[in-house]
Amino acid sequence: MFEAIGNWLATNSNLINDTGLNALLALSIYVMVACGQLSLATPAYAAIGAYTAALMTPMSGPRVPFVLQLSAGATLATVVAALLGLPLLRLSGIYLNIASIGFVAVVSVFFLNFPPGGEGSGTPYIPPATQSWQIYLILGLACYLFWRLEGSAVGRSLRSIRQDEAATRALGIDAASHKLGAFAASGLIGGIAGVLYARLHFQITPTTFSFGEAVNDLTSVIVGGSFTWFGSLLGASLMTGLPDAFQFLQNARNIVDGIVLLLVILFLPGGLVELPARTLGLIRRRRPVLTAPAAGEPADARDGQHGTQAPESGVKIGAEPLLRIEGVSCFFGGVHALEGVSMSVRAGTVHGLIGPNGAGKTTLVNVLTGFNRPTAGRITFDGRRLDGRRTYQIARLGVARTFQNIRLFAALPAIENVLVARHRHGLRRSLGRVAFLPTAARHERREREAALESLRLAGIHGDAGRPAGTLAYGDQRRVEIARALATQPRLLLLDEPAAGMNRQETTKLGEAIRALALPTRAILLIEHDLPLIMQVCDYITVLNFGRVIAEGTPAEIAANPAVIEAYLGHEDDVVALEQHDVAAL
Amino acid sequence: MLQQIVNTLIIASIYALFALGYALVFGVLDILNLAHGAIFMAGGMAAVQAALVWHWTLWLAVPFGILVGGLLGVVLDYAAVAPLHARGAGFLAPLISTLAASAIFVNVALASFGADSFSFPAGSFPDTPLTFGGAIVRPVQILIVGLAVLLMLALTLMLRYSRLGRAIRAVAANRLAAQLAGIDVGRTVAITFFLASALGALSGILYGLNLESAITYDMGDTIQLRGLAIIVVGGMDSIPGVLLGSLLLAASETLAVVGIGSSYRDAIGFGLLFLVLVIRPSGLFGRRGLRAA
Numbered sequence A: 001m002f003e004a005i006g007n008w009l010a011t012n013s014n015l016i017n018d019t020g021l022n023a024l025l026a027l028s029i030y031v032m033v034a035c036g037q038l039s040l041a042t043p044a045y046a047a048i049g050a051y052t053a054a055l056m057t058p059m060s061g062p063r064v065p066f067v068l069q070l071s072a073g074a075t076l077a078t079v080v081a082a083l084l085g086l087p088l089l090r091l092s093g094i095y096l097n098i099a100s101i102g103f104v105a106v107v108s109v110f111f112l113n114f115p116p117g118g119e120g121s122g123t124p125y126i127p128p129a130t131q132s133w134q135i136y137l138i139l140g141l142a143c144y145l146f147w148r149l150e151g152s153a154v155g156r157s158l159r160s161i162r163q164d165e166a167a168t169r170a171l172g173i174d175a176a177s178h179k180l181g182a183f184a185a186s187g188l189i190g191g192i193a194g195v196l197y198a199r200l201h202f203q204i205t206p207t208t209f210s211f212g213e214a215v216n217d218l219t220s221v222i223v224g225g226s227f228t229w230f231g232s233l234l235g236a237s238l239m240t241g242l243p244d245a246f247q248f249l250q251n252a253r254n255i256v257d258g259i260v261l262l263l264v265i266l267f268l269p270g271g272l273v274e275l276p277a278r279t280l281g282l283i284r285r286r287r288p289v290l291t292a293p294a295a296g297e298p299a300d301a302r303d304g305q306h307g308t309q310a311p312e313s314g315v316k317i318g319a320e321p322l323l324r325i326e327g328v329s330c331f332f333g334g335v336h337a338l339e340g341v342s343m344s345v346r347a348g349t350v351h352g353l354i355g356p357n358g359a360g361k362t363t364l365v366n367v368l369t370g371f372n373r374p375t376a377g378r379i380t381f382d383g384r385r386l387d388g389r390r391t392y393q394i395a396r397l398g399v400a401r402t403f404q405n406i407r408l409f410a411a412l413p414a415i416e417n418v419l420v421a422r423h424r425h426g427l428r429r430s431l432g433r434v435a436f437l438p439t440a441a442r443h444e445r446r447e448r449e450a451a452l453e454s455l456r457l458a459g460i461h462g463d464a465g466r467p468a469g470t471l472a473y474g475d476q477r478r479v480e481i482a483r484a485l486a487t488q489p490r491l492l493l494l495d496e497p498a499a500g501m502n503r504q505e506t507t508k509l510g511e512a513i514r515a516l517a518l519p520t521r522a523i524l525l526i527e528h529d530l531p532l533i534m535q536v537c538d539y540i541t542v543l544n545f546g547r548v549i550a551e552g553t554p555a556e557i558a559a560n561p562a563v564i565e566a567y568l569g570h571e572d573d574v575v576a577l578e579q580h581d582v583a584a585l
Numbered sequence B: 001m002l003q004q005i006v007n008t009l010i011i012a013s014i015y016a017l018f019a020l021g022y023a024l025v026f027g028v029l030d031i032l033n034l035a036h037g038a039i040f041m042a043g044g045m046a047a048v049q050a051a052l053v054w055h056w057t058l059w060l061a062v063p064f065g066i067l068v069g070g071l072l073g074v075v076l077d078y079a080a081v082a083p084l085h086a087r088g089a090g091f092l093a094p095l096i097s098t099l100a101a102s103a104i105f106v107n108v109a110l111a112s113f114g115a116d117s118f119s120f121p122a123g124s125f126p127d128t129p130l131t132f133g134g135a136i137v138r139p140v141q142i143l144i145v146g147l148a149v150l151l152m153l154a155l156t157l158m159l160r161y162s163r164l165g166r167a168i169r170a171v172a173a174n175r176l177a178a179q180l181a182g183i184d185v186g187r188t189v190a191i192t193f194f195l196a197s198a199l200g201a202l203s204g205i206l207y208g209l210n211l212e213s214a215i216t217y218d219m220g221d222t223i224q225l226r227g228l229a230i231i232v233v234g235g236m237d238s239i240p241g242v243l244l245g246s247l248l249l250a251a252s253e254t255l256a257v258v259g260i261g262s263s264y265r266d267a268i269g270f271g272l273l274f275l276v277l278v279i280r281p282s283g284l285f286g287r288r289g290l291r292a293a
Helices: A002-011 A013-034 A042-055 A066-088 A093-112 A132-150 A153-163 A165-169 A175-198 A211-224 A229-245 A252-267 A272-280 A300-309 A361-368 A391-397 A414-420 A426-434 A438-457 A473-485 A503-516 A530-536 A554-559 A561-568 A574-584 B002-029 B036-053 B058-087 B092-113 B139-161 B163-173 B175-180 B185-210 B220-234 B239-260 B262-279
Strands: A323-332 A335-345 A350-354 A376-381 A399-401 A491-495 A522-526 A539-544 A547-552 B130-132 B135-137
Touching (some): A002 A013, A013 A042, A013 A153, A013 A175, A013 A211, A013 A229, A066 A093, A066 A175, A093 B220, A132 A153, A132 A229, A132 A426, A153 A414, A153 A426, A165 A175, A211 A229, A211 A272, A211 B092, A229 A272, A252 B058, A252 B092, A323 A361, A335 A361, A335 A376, A335 A547, A350 A530, A361 A399, A361 A491, A391 A399, A399 A473, A414 A473, A426 A438, A438 A473, A473 A491, A473 A503, A530 A554, A539 A554, A539 A561, B002 B185, B002 B220, B002 B239, B036 B185, B135 B139, B139 B163, B139 B185, B163 B175, B220 B239
Parallel strands (some): A399 A491, A491 A522
Antiparallel strands (some): A323 A376, A539 A547, B130 B135
16 A cells, blocks of 8 residues: 555656645745735746755855755745835735736846846756655644744734735834745745745746736635635645646646636635535634623723723823823825814813714824824823824824724634734743643733633623624624724824714613723724714813814713804704703703 | 937837726726737737638738637636636636636647737738838827727717716726616626627737737747836726836837946836835826726
8 A cells, every 4th residue: 555655656746746846836826815915926936946046056166055045045036026015015905916016027037038148048957856745744843834934923913904904004013024024935935935846846037926826825825715824735736736736637737727717716815725614514613602791790891991001101091181282283185184273182081073975074083193194283191202103103192983884804714803912022922832841822812812801891791702793783793992902002092983883782882982991091083973072071072073072071062052062063953952952961 | 310219119009009908807897818919929820820821911910810819818807817717716716717728829839829929911011111210100009009009099088078987987896886876887897808809819910910920829028028017007906007007118229228238227117116116006107997098
């Protein structure tokens, strides 16, 4: 029997080697897809690796040892990938994709004319050196890293970038560095595959490393499944093995490839790895289940919990304002969304921000969190300037926000949404996980428990492993607040949290918001729901047409004629508002 | 020199007709149709086979090729794009599904017609060269430039003034609102695919009429990438952008061939694309959109 296996291995060594190399190339694409950056530059990295190896293996004279060739090719490809990534970071979606295709074409033309005088006929004969075991050793190592990192903080951050990059940055995660790291990793793997390829085949030609190769690798990733590294492995094996198995079809086998790809993208968006789970329901992820808090649990248990989360602050209650906004303006072309807005928010208070539609409330939140740059003015938070800082830096200083239109990582489980927000030392912890450090495992367990606890406190019951996008609307709002709280903010910006909630839910939300206003934390609440504002706010600022038109306590605001004018425009409706207030107070 | 300018104009015309299809689909659906190169091939291949095998005159073979291309576009929409849109998939899934469709089209052509290259039968179009102040121009090349100008104008006018054009612009601006306004969105998108693909097929046919042995199963590969470069430079979905992008690409390719040799020609186009994306992600002329057509 062993002999039979040995024979099969020997007669199919080409297929086995190609499968391993294709799996590496597919992983190189997968790294990018995993963080939502559809870069197809992998063939260019492979070409760089391959030509490095070819140059180091002259026909005559001394040759560089194979291991050094591997390191040189890998290093060069990594550096090139990072340099490519730097300008491409700002591009998104389709533009990044097109730019990477352009890069592949440029590199291909470069090698077509390389070495000068070679005239595109490829390199001279390269003595083979790559062994199957070397390919599979490297592939095994790569798979190990993918396996460990996918469940780590880094893996989670990349997944949330794929879902919603801006929301990820608002949680204090440096999305740009993560994406740059993905570029480098993609280059590293592609470069290694290139060196192995060059020393496996006798000759390399630039046409090998063209757009078509990228398409093949992408096909492997998608057919196998683009939501886990294992999909790339499965896809590469299938797409390398299938043409062999369908040899009797001759020319038609490429048609079969195309049909398989089309069917998968139409009917199995998660790739073939999902097939068993879909058809048999055999594979079930272990999902943490949340039980409802015991009835009558004291409300101050919540305070205690959040109290441990809020970090120390030098600011004393009621003394210096925690947040100071001075003369902030924000213009979009000719539109003056904010004009000379000045206001202060004190720790320990819930500060309401109200105003008619288009008054500039959300723009102010965007300016505070670095989503928009102010045209003028200064913003000071706990003695530090916020204007000019990047979104993730502002989040790390302790400013968290929710979004008017919920921006959860819809495809990720609710618990992962919260876990992502807790990644302060993501890289160190992730490396610990790679090394199987017990401290990393302990830390991970603690984090999961804490995340589950905050979901439970936010009132989410049932399946915390369900994709967040499938939760009920109100639950999604609560998960978003829990996610913002997990960053341990000292300033929490809530952008219309009660939108779409009924009166009863809104009242409960109001109580929760009150409980969140710890002595060291301030809450800026944007709402259209006036009763809620009157119920929970200590102080209110009113915006209209980008300017502050009034500020004061709820009672003062309710009596302010300018506010009534802005809101209602009619003297007649004043009575209605007053009745409203009386009811609320 | 004059000859170079004339050549540039001819190449730019073929590029422009091809890229118009890209731009139309991107403008309406915000997706890249990576099967557009395969449809370019399919148009040329259908016309040349009709002329060679069935001995059709060009008057029949050319409309046949255009029709084949246009219908393939509709098939592409129904089989590979519309279902994904209905599912609310992002830009990635249609990119891959059109790529898969392209692989199917190209390999069907390879299986049916082999790896041979085909030319339209000699004399099927008057080929007495004309000279304009030193530049030699064949009648078919005048036709190419004339058609490109005419169709670009016609498309602009159609988008601006016709009922269908308004429907297409409405869908491009806001799918949901268009639907609420009583526009049959699915049908409008299918028609857009038909128009875009018919333009792509026509440019494939003209490409084959212009050059000997130009029609092969893989003729769409290089123009596919050039089309990308053009719409990126021109701002993805504007007709004037396509015109300027095509002229710019054709001119820089001609200059590159004259200046540093033909082997670097492809690098010029993509170098241009790369630079534009990095420096001005919205294209040299900004994204104007079909709405502004």
